[in-house]
Amino acid sequence: MFYMKELPNEEDFRPLVPEYSSLDTSSVMLFYLFLQVGSDMLTAFETYLANHGVSQGRFIVLLLLLRSQMRNNGSGLSPSELAGQAGVTRATMTGLMKGLQRDGLIERFSHDGDRRKVIVRLTPKGKESLHAIFPDYYSRIADLMNDLEDDERERLSRLLHKVKNKMNLSKQALASGARG
Amino acid sequence: MFYMKELPNEEDFRPLVPEYSSLDTSSVMLFYLFLQVGSDMLTAFETYLANHGVSQGRFIVLLLLLRSQMRNNGSGLSPSELAGQAGVTRATMTGLMKGLQRDGLIERFSHDGDRRKVIVRLTPKGKESLHAIFPDYYSRIADLMNDLEDDERERLSRLLHKVKNKMNLSKQALASGARG
DNA sequence: CCCATATAATTAGGCCCCATAGCATTTTGT
DNA sequence: ACAAAATGCTATGGGGCCTAATTATATGGG
Numbered sequence: 001m002f003y004m005k006e007l008p009n010e011e012d013f014r015p016l017v018p019e020y021s022s023l024d025t026s027s028v029m030l031f032y033l034f035l036q037v038g039s040d041m042l043t044a045f046e047t048y049l050a051n052h053g054v055s056q057g058r059f060i061v062l063l064l065l066l067r068s069q070m071r072n073n074g075s076g077l078s079p080s081e082l083a084g085q086a087g088v089t090r091a092t093m094t095g096l097m098k099g100l101q102r103d104g105l106i107e108r109f110s111h112d113g114d115r116r117k118v119i120v121r122l123t124p125k126g127k128e129s130l131h132a133i134f135p136d137y138y139s140r141i142a143d144l145m146n147d148l149e150d151d152e153r154e155r156l157s158r159l160l161h162k163v164k165n166k167m168n169l170s171k172q173a174l175a176s177g178a179r180g
Numbered sequence: 181m182f183y184m185k186e187l188p189n190e191e192d193f194r195p196l197v198p199e200y201s202s203l204d205t206s207s208v209m210l211f212y213l214f215l216q217v218g219s220d221m222l223t224a225f226e227t228y229l230a231n232h233g234v235s236q237g238r239f240i241v242l243l244l245l246l247r248s249q250m251r252n253n254g255s256g257l258s259p260s261e262l263a264g265q266a267g268v269t270r271a272t273m274t275g276l277m278k279g280l281q282r283d284g285l286i287e288r289f290s291h292d293g294d295r296r297k298v299i300v301r302l303t304p305k306g307k308e309s310l311h312a313i314f315p316d317y318y319s320r321i322a323d324l325m326n327d328l329e330d331d332e333r334e335r336l337s338r339l340l341h342k343v344k345n346k347m348n349l350s351k352q353a354l355a356s357g358a359r360g
Numbered sequence: 361c362c363c364a365t366a367t368a369a370t371t372a373g374g375c376c377c378c379a380t381a382g383c384a385t386t387t388t389g390t
Numbered sequence: 391a392c393a394a395a396a397t398g399c400t401a402t403g404g405g406g407c408c409t410a411a412t413t414a415t416a417t418g419g420g
Contacts, residue, residue: 001236001406002222002236002240003240003266003268004240004243004244004265004266004267005265005266005267006265008243008247012247012250012251015250016314020315020318021315022315022316022318022319022322023314023318024318024321024322024325026325026330027318027321027322027324027325027326027333028318028321028322029337030325030328030333030336030337031221031321031324031325033337033340033341033344034217034221034336034340035218035221035222036344037218037340037343037344038214038215038217038218038219038221038222039218040344040347041211041214041215041343041347042181042182042215042218042219044347055376055377056181056182056377057376057377058376060182060183060184063188064184067188067192070192070195071192078397078398079397079399080396080397084185085184085185085186086184086185087184087185088183088377088378088379089378089379089380090399091378091379091380091381091398091399091400091401092377092378092379093398094398094399094400095376095377095378096376096377114386114396114397115386115387116385116386116387116396116397117386117396117397117398118398134196134203135200135202136202138200138202138203138204138207138208139202141204141207141208141211142203142204142207142208143346143350144207144211144343144346144347144350145204145207145343146207146346147342147343147346148210148339148342148343150206152339152342153206153207153210155335155339156210156214156339157209157210157213159328159332159335159336159339160210160213160214161213162327162328162332163221163324163325163327163328164213164216164217164220166324166326166327167217167220167221167224167324170323170324181377181378235404235406236405236406237405237406237407258368258369259368259369259370260367260369268407268408269407269408269409270368270369270370271370271371271407271408271409271410272406272407272408273369274369274370274371275405275406275407276405276406278370279405294367294368294415294416295368295414295415296368296369296414296415296416297367297368297369297415298368298369361420362419363418363419363420364417364418364419364420365416365417365419366415366417366418367414367415367416367417368413368414368415368416369412369413369414369415370411370412370413370414371410371411371412371413372409372410372411372412373408373409373410373411374408374409375408376405376406376407376408377404377405377406377407378403378404378405379402379404379405380402380403381400381401381402382399382400382401382402383398383399383400383401384397384398384399385396385397385398385399386396386397386398387394387395387397388393388394388395388396389392389393389394389395390391390392390394
């Protein structure tokens with residue numbers, strides 16, 4: 001998690017500006033501000049979820065399962081699909097599921113047609129967990145965004161999409177670079 | 181790290197809306213979009229830093245030390261201060277410093293007046309590490325924000341501050357709640 | 361001066377998330 | 391039939407983070 005309680009200010013960058021031609025102070029300050037707000041949000045909700053007995057990672061798995069269930073009537077998802085949708089490796093997903101199954105929130109069934117495959121589904125307890133979390137969870141999110149008028153939300157959303165697109169374009173460039 | 185490759189769309193929320201009075205679809209979608217962009221950014225830069233041999237956590241420690249050094253002429257910081265500024269416990273900071281010292285990026289000296297205290301400083305190698313990272317690092321950030329005009333940056337910054345303030349206000353409310 | 365208390369740093373032990381590599385099983389495509 | 395691909399899993403290890411306990415030192419009141 002990114003954290004730096006006191007973000008650098010313009011003065012902190014001033015001595016660096018002559019040294020680094022690539023340094024655009026306003027970009028960096030915006031970047032840091034963004035990361036800080038995002039981290040704070042993430043941390044706050046992580047803590048909140050932890051109080052309900054689930055981690056962010058597990059919560060996302062539960063959300064994905066619920067969504068799949070609502071979209072196509074409880075057919076369930078395979079670990080492989082879950083890993084893909086959650087952006088983690090299959091091995092990581094195995095670990096997440098292990099915990100979720102131990103806690104009785106998901107079940108694993110073997111696929112009829114393909115014996116390599118496993119089908120993962122929410123248990124009633126898993127569903128209840130989510131429904132226990134949701135009311136308060138949604139209310140906190142609504143509260144957080146409450147200060148933003150409709151047009152501000154619109155604008156923020158557009159700006160976020162702009163950054164997102166930019167990042168998708170230069171994703172490989174971003175992550176690579178530097179001698180490994 | 182938050183991750184959900186395909187964010188929920190309006191339709192995914194539709195069946196939930198009648199069930200949860202607190203659910204404000206536009207808030208939640210904005211919230212998720214924000215977290216996704218933030219996570220992607222964080223992950224990309226984490227990968228980038230990893231290619232340079234430092235983790236996010238360590239990088240922040242190095243930044244804090246550099247800043248302190250530039251602000252008041254190399255007096256250094258104590259582990260306690262570092263932990264406070266980085267938002268982690270002292271124990272966690274000890275672990276981070278252990279790695280940094282092993283790699284020769286920082287040094288620990290004992291405080292003259294108070295023998296409980298330790299003073300942490302960047303080594304020349306630590307400083308070099310940062311200076312090796314900076315040019316490319318700043319250039320990537322500048323590139324990322326390049327699509328945003330000056331007025332867009334202004335607006336984004338204002339919106340981010342708005343969310344940040346809101347969060348600071350309701351921080352305790354946010355993180356708490358739920359039977360622990 | 362002495363002791364209780366506070367503070368600083370560390371260690372020990374543990375949890376979660378995550379990755380890579382390797383493996384067994386099963387399917388698929390030629 | 392057989393090589394290649396896919397699936398899920400285990401083993402191993404790293405990073406980050408925490409709490410609790412330990413050690414050393416400082417401080418302030420009695």
